Amino acid sequence: xxxxxxxxxxxxxxxxxxxxxxxxxxxxxxxxxxxxxxxxxxxxxxxxxxxxxxxxxxxxxxxxxxxxxxxxxxxxxxxxxxxxxxxxxxxxxxxxxxxxxxxxxxxxxxxxxxxxxxxxxxxxxxxxxxxxxxxxxxxxxxxxxxxxxxxxxxxxxxxxxxxxxxxxxxxxxxxxxxxxxxxxxxxxxxxxxxxxxxxxxxxxxxxxxxxxxxxxxxxxxxxxxxxxxxxxxxxx
Amino acid sequence: xxxxxxxxxxxxxxxxxxxxxxxxxxxxxxxxxxxxxxxxxxxxxxxxxxxxxxxxxxxxxxxxxxxxxxxxxxxxxxxxxxxxxxxxxxxxxxxxxxxxxxxxxxxxxxxxxxxxxxxxxxxxxxxxxxxxxxxxxxxxxxxxxxxxxxxxxxxxxxxxxxxxxxxxxxxxxxxxxxxxxxxxxxxxxxxxxxxxxxxxxxxxxxxxxxxxxxxxxxxxxxxxxxxxxxxxxxxx
Numbered sequence: 001x002x003x004x005x006x007x008x009x010x011x012x013x014x015x016x017x018x019x020x021x022x023x024x025x026x027x028x029x030x031x032x033x034x035x036x037x038x039x040x041x042x043x044x045x046x047x048x049x050x051x052x053x054x055x056x057x058x059x060x061x062x063x064x065x066x067x068x069x070x071x072x073x074x075x076x077x078x079x080x081x082x083x084x085x086x087x088x089x090x091x092x093x094x095x096x097x098x099x100x101x102x103x104x105x106x107x108x109x110x111x112x113x114x115x116x117x118x119x120x121x122x123x124x125x126x127x128x129x130x131x132x133x134x135x136x137x138x139x140x141x142x143x144x145x146x147x148x149x150x151x152x153x154x155x156x157x158x159x160x161x162x163x164x165x166x167x168x169x170x171x172x173x174x175x176x177x178x179x180x181x182x183x184x185x186x187x188x189x190x191x192x193x194x195x196x197x198x199x200x201x202x203x204x205x206x207x208x209x210x211x212x213x214x215x216x217x218x219x220x221x222x223x224x225x226x227x228x229x230x231x232x233x234x235x236x
Numbered sequence: 237x238x239x240x241x242x243x244x245x246x247x248x249x250x251x252x253x254x255x256x257x258x259x260x261x262x263x264x265x266x267x268x269x270x271x272x273x274x275x276x277x278x279x280x281x282x283x284x285x286x287x288x289x290x291x292x293x294x295x296x297x298x299x300x301x302x303x304x305x306x307x308x309x310x311x312x313x314x315x316x317x318x319x320x321x322x323x324x325x326x327x328x329x330x331x332x333x334x335x336x337x338x339x340x341x342x343x344x345x346x347x348x349x350x351x352x353x354x355x356x357x358x359x360x361x362x363x364x365x366x367x368x369x370x371x372x373x374x375x376x377x378x379x380x381x382x383x384x385x386x387x388x389x390x391x392x393x394x395x396x397x398x399x400x401x402x403x404x405x406x407x408x409x410x411x412x413x414x415x416x417x418x419x420x421x422x423x424x425x426x427x428x429x430x431x432x433x434x435x436x437x438x439x440x441x442x443x444x445x446x447x448x449x450x451x452x453x454x455x456x457x458x459x460x461x462x463x464x465x466x467x468x469x470x471x472x
Contacts, residue, residue, distance in 0.1 A: 008465070011465040011470070012465065012470055013462075013463045013464050013465050013470060013471065014465065016463070017462075017464075043465055043466070043467065044467075059469070062468075062469055063469070073472050076472045077470065077472055080463070178454050179454060181466055181467075182461075182464035182465055182466030182467075183464060183465055183466075184464060185464075187454065191454070191455060192454070192455050192456075192457050193454040193455065193456045193457065194456075194457055194458065195456060195458070195461045195462065195464065196461045196462030196463050196464035196471070197462050197463045197464065198457075198458055198462040199462070202457060202458050202462075205457065206457040209457070220428075220429045220430075220431060221428050221429065221430055221438060221441065221442045221445070225418070225431045225432045226249075226253075226431065226432030226433050226434040226435070226438075227249045227252070227316070227432050227433045228249050228253075228418035228419060228420065228421075228431065228432035228433065229244070229247040229248065229249050229250070229279055229418055229419055230279070230417055230418035230419075231279065231280075231417075231418075232298075233295070233298055233299070234247070234248060234249060234313065235249065235432070236309050236312045236313055
């Protein structure tokens with residue numbers, strides 16, 4: 001079974017949603033047969049490559065109420081993250097562009113498969129929210145990508161060029177086609193959508209439902225057999 | 237969308253079922269996106285390579301009532317076939333083995349894809365039921381296979397050896413796993429089973445149903461969105 005997840009490396013609810021999905025998977029009987037693939041979603045494509053502004057100041061500007069109000073909003077998200085064991089340091093994060101992180105996540109999927117990609121996704125989220133590292137920085141991306149087993153020269157080549165940029169845009173377009181207007185956005189078996197960092201039970205129920213439907217006993221479309229031939233001969 | 241069909245070259249209801257499926261496909265909006273793959277099913281694996289016995293005599297022996305009774309059964313099947321435009325000459329057919337025809341049908345799928353395989357399947361059924369040719373005969377199989385574009389040397393090599401024999405057995409095992417105990421047996425999108433030469437409407441309905449389900453609008457598993465981040469910021 002396959003789960004496609006759209007998220008951004010700098011999206012606080014995405015990391016929380018990731019933990020809740022993982023909890024649901026931990027209690028799911030067929031978790032070993034589930035593949036999770038991460039897709040790009042740029043929340044802020046206009047963000048600069050170099051960090052020049054604190055996220056808290058961006059929020060203050062966007063929502064008004066000053067830095068105090070922005071800090072209060074961040075505290076609330078941090079409290080929810082802490083319930084999932086994630087010790088965010090949101091007030092220290094900077095506004096940065098994530099397209100390069102997404103391009104290397106595509107490289108990871110391409111070269112190492114979804115397991116390696118998942119490890120890099122985790123490392124990038126932890127770097128941004130917990131370690132407060134710059135996930136737009138090429139040296140940081142390279143270090144994290146190399147740590148999960150990617151070839152440093154290959155990573156450097158991707159970062160130096162435009163490789164996987166189309167894949168990032170295609171991912172965003174696909175999310176929009178699915179009707180997503182925010183992230184995290186989860187699609188199970190191309191069929192069931194889960195929007196946002198829903199509670200663990202929502203993921204658990206969706207997993208059970210999708211599994212049942214994708215592993216059906218064959219459903220016969222007619223109660224009665226029609227004329228046929230078998231080992232003992234043909235009808236009539 | 238994919239349709240897998242199990243059938244035998246010497247199965248009268250299989251050819252009739254094929255025509256009914258084709259009629260349903262002719263009226264199906266998305267027929268261009270449907271791939272039909274033919275699978276092997278040997279109704280009579282013990283049948284000889286050389287034709288030594290008429291089918292009518294086999295039937296007479298199996299069902300009793302003499303050749304007259306067997307002929308009457310054949311007349312009834314011929315009448316149904318005629319409704320589908322198939323002018324069977326059942327009383328002239330002989331009991332022959334079909335494993336080689338099936339092996340070359342696998343070659344056709346392997347070398348030419350499902351279109352070429354479909355053409356060869358049609359040619360073999362027509363040869364057996366309408367033209368009353370020996371579909372166990374290597375020269376006949378080669379002629380029909382070459383006519384749909386297969387390489388005669390490759391066909392000869394397959395016929396001379398055991399190539400694709402395992403694929404034939406695997407097909408039969410798969411049909412059994414699906415619960416088929418006769419043919420034709422149709423499986424649409426690995427999900428819906430159609431057993432026997434059902435009426436055109438049964439195929440048509442199954443096609444519509446399978447299409448709808450394999451091309452769903454995403455079904456959201458929760459009415460309410462959970463916390464998420466979008467272009468305008470994050471929840472809270």
